[in-house]
Amino acid sequence: MIERRMLLRAGLGAAAGGLALAHARAEAEPYVLGTLFPMAGPNAEYGTIFTEGAQLALTHLTADKLLSRPLVLKAEDSQGTPQGGAVGMSKLVNVDHALYVLIGFTGVSKAAAPIGTRAKVVMVNGGGVGPDLAGLSPYYWNVIPLASAEVSRIAPFLVAKGWKRVALIYMDDPFGNGLRKSMQSDLPKAGGEIAGLFAITPAEQQFSALAAKVRDARPDVVYFASYGAQQAQIIKQLRDNGIDQQLVTYSGALIPSVRSLPQAEGLIFTVQTAPWSATDPVTKRFLADWQATHKDLPSVYHQNYYNAVRLFGLLAHGLEQQGKPVDGDSLRAELLRVRRFALVGGEGTFDDLGDLSVPIDIETLKGGQPVKLD
Amino acid sequence: MTGEVLGCSGLAAGYGGRTVLDGVDLSLAAGEVLCLVGHNGAGKSTLLRTLFGLLRPGAGTIRLDGTALRPAPSAMARAGIGYVPEGRGVFPGLAVREIFTLALHAASLRGGEARARVEAVIELLPAIRGFWDRRAATLSGGQQQMVAIGRALLAEPRILLMDEPSIGLAPKLFQDLLAPVRRLQQARGMSILLVEQNVRAAFAMSDRVAVMRSGRIIFEGLPSELDDHARLIELF
């Protein structure tokens, strides 16, 4: 049944980033990479972005003939929910026999991680930033800095700007609560204070009342942290309802619906350092091929999932050279043995938990484009 | 008696698989008042509903002016047939004025002609003027029935189907209501098919009587033939 099924795989000779459908070849059993992203619903925008980054890396790996076996990408919809994550992960592990699953979102990760761990499948996160994603499982790696690191970076910056009273709007979930705890500890340390805490839920659409309450707290600056479409909605409604204070957020701002929003002009956010000026060949090739098809700069999510797939290529290549089988345990051993890899953004180093440390920038939006501030 | 205006033969109909009409043959002549009597559940109301097109017949034919057709309520109304349904044929939430507007709308009457028709009906049933602006729900049963009948007369129908207009009315009141209708019928040569339990009042204005039982017509004749009470009881 598996042999007869259509599988997604990198199209040889296809345009960069393009995928073609082909029958899996029986003679060279492919390496199956899975993606477990939200492909429908309010967070599907992220799924699209995450997939694009992975696809480009797949094209590059295939073109480079780095591996002896073909690579296929099998997509599952996590729906952005824990249940979808658990069911989709189970399918990727048991039906598709994926070795290596690209994953995002804190809730999805927490539901899928036990399944992946049991089956010793490596899961790589390049999108979720919930602080408790660190050390979730030996097979769960992060190629993205988590929110706690972003907060530590921004807190002193805000205070230095004279914005001491911070109103914090946060998602009432593991991600948001982790971020709130970081803010509650880092901000006083830097000499600032929390002017008000405002919890929100994913389904909320109306923020005019929230705006009134935020204004009532008289903050110097408003920090908010939500996901996807809601981020843009918060910005627009806060601005529309007379919040003129500086708006600050985390790396989740870097999606088109925020960038194209006129009210988001001047938004300040933290983001892992965009390495587009780097001169190493990996970054230059990624950037050139990306711009050739998309006529725009890639986002860090594109970069992260590119790196996640590239990392697999490098690890598997190493294992093939050593004549070792490619499975979860050997991939993990190889990661901990090598530690340093040439990735987009320069050489990256993984720690014992399998997390990549990445420098963080503070940027602002000018005319829809991120501009570095600090 | 001149020719048939409305008739049916072999008519069968029912609700959800239950047969109510089981081969009805009936003919209503021009200018005639035909009274239909029978037990509850004999199929009288169903026959009227089927003739007006509110219920789709299972078998048989319906003729209007000698032409077989499949009736639809709006087409029947346009063809000059008025139908006063069982119960209070008014919308309780609507004012009498609005009920008449609705009837004018159904008959596509506008402007001066519409006003003249309303005047004519009020002339026939002058009491309506007294509660013209009141909601139907606030009217007595007799007043509601008067509005229901007046509404049907607004289109100047040549055939009137009336389903138990006497229900819930005192006999005197009922006769007061029927008298103007009878006058109009005689003046204009209107045909009336009347379903009625109040046999005495109904027979007084009927030219002919038909008795229904279990979905069939079991007797047709002159009212006088049924004056003998024993005969009537036997048929029922």
Added chain:
Amino acid sequence: MLLAQLLISGIQTGVLYALTAAGFALIFGATRIFHFAHGAAYALAGYGFVFAVRAGWSWPLAALLATVLAVGFGLFMDAFVYRPIQRHTGSFFTVFVAAFGVVIVVQSGIEIGFGRAFVAVTSPLTHASAVLPGLYLARAFWIALAVAVVMFGALGLFLARTRTGIALRALAENPDLLRAYGLSARRLSALAFALGSALAVPGAVLGAATTGLSPSVASHVMLVSLAASVVGGIGSLRGAAVGGLVLGVAESLVVSVLDTQWSEAAGFVVLFAFILFRPRGIFGAALAR
């Protein structure tokens, strides 16, 4: 001043709810069909409007396109979903599940066609400025209020004065009797769907400008308009208007004492309380059919 501000924003939200709920109430009142997919008309109108504005159309023209989409959807649902089900005498819940299926299809269609991101049209009208110290108002507030007053006034006049309006009210009371009068219930119910769906348009246009739209907006709007029409009294237009306002204000005012995540729940607590203590709603439309 916080309370006044919350009241203002509650009213602005409330009038949009009221208009959408009125559409639902009109359809339910006239046809007794529980048009669970009403929110999809809102979503289609909103997205159509945004699409047209982005394509450079003028606002009135864009609103016209939105109206065409909403009305077309309503007529489609009436003719191809509800009527076939009712012809088979499908139960109320059959209608419910079918409508829900359609909502999912519309939402996915929007995702495929328009993308999954949040969309909004930008206008200086939605930008609030201080009218009193600490009290912010956008011109959109007055527009929303004016549109609601005009729409409800026009609708009220239409139902009270015109022949078609009277016929719609008659349809609501007794469709069988309407046919006995020689009027076509089918044409009128199609009209109710057209009108009711069109009533979602002002809310959708203002929503696209103020709160913005996302593909899942349909289910939210559907829930609110349902709740509003029950609070007001199912099938009553006046009830839908007041119910929508009550829900909008309740959602907003609760924020003064609780976190915002309670605001949606607050609306439904109000709803639940009404069901338990005043099930006929504010205007007590008949409970029994």
Added chain:
Amino acid sequence: MTAYLLNLAQLAAIFGLLAASLNVLVGYGGIFSVAHAVFFGFGAYAGAQIALNVTPDVLLVSIGGGLVAGVLSLALALPALRVRGEYFVVASLGLQMVATTIFIEAEPVTGGLGGLVGIPPPQLLGFSLASPWAFLAVCLAALLGGLATMRVLMRGSFGRSLMALRDSESAAEAFGKNVALLKTLAVALGCTIAGVAGGLFALQMAFVNVESFTLDQSVLVLAMVIVGGTGTLAGPLVGTLLLLLLPAALTFLPGIPPTEIGAVQQAIYGLAMALLMIFRPAGLAGRALGKR
């Protein structure tokens, strides 16, 4: 592949039980609830807490889940006694929305949006059920047990009184039936079984959070009952199989760009729901119309 199918089979058994329990309300009692996921959730949270803090014994977890859901079903019985038809639907909708918020906010009990993680593998009287086959057997046993209970009850005087009530409340009252008691019992029975299913669900997923107990889930369960056919024993099972397996099967659709897979699946799923209702309004296993 086997593990995946086993996983699906376990879910199917659990949702079959859940749909059958809703059928008690909708099909037999005429109580059209769109809040069934709430009671599924009560059971799942209670079961998860038992498994986390006491023991992951299937019996204890499912009975505990059932009891909690059964007791809390009063929240649904109350409006059921007050209103009917569309009004009740909207009331249950209100209950669903409020409960969703409470699930998010009652973080000490429910873990909020983050949910309860690390639910230990199930046991039965000290024996481990970590093997998917063993747990599937338990789920199937629960399903069969639930179905048998419902069959016995619905064929008995309780069920007949309930159906009389569904067909005509006033007639049932005239015949001296205690309408309030009947409705409360029907709600309690349906919700208790939903709670049992919730307990099993918590053990099956090893993770519970509010997203499994939202309005969408309630509507999905309702659709299972309606699509299958109300008031029949087989209906909810047919509906469950179809609606649970359809999305699973749709993930095998070829030829769709990966970024559109989700939306296309959803669209097909919604379309299937609508078309089934248009062409089979009585449900797949439903009896022919007009003959109740």
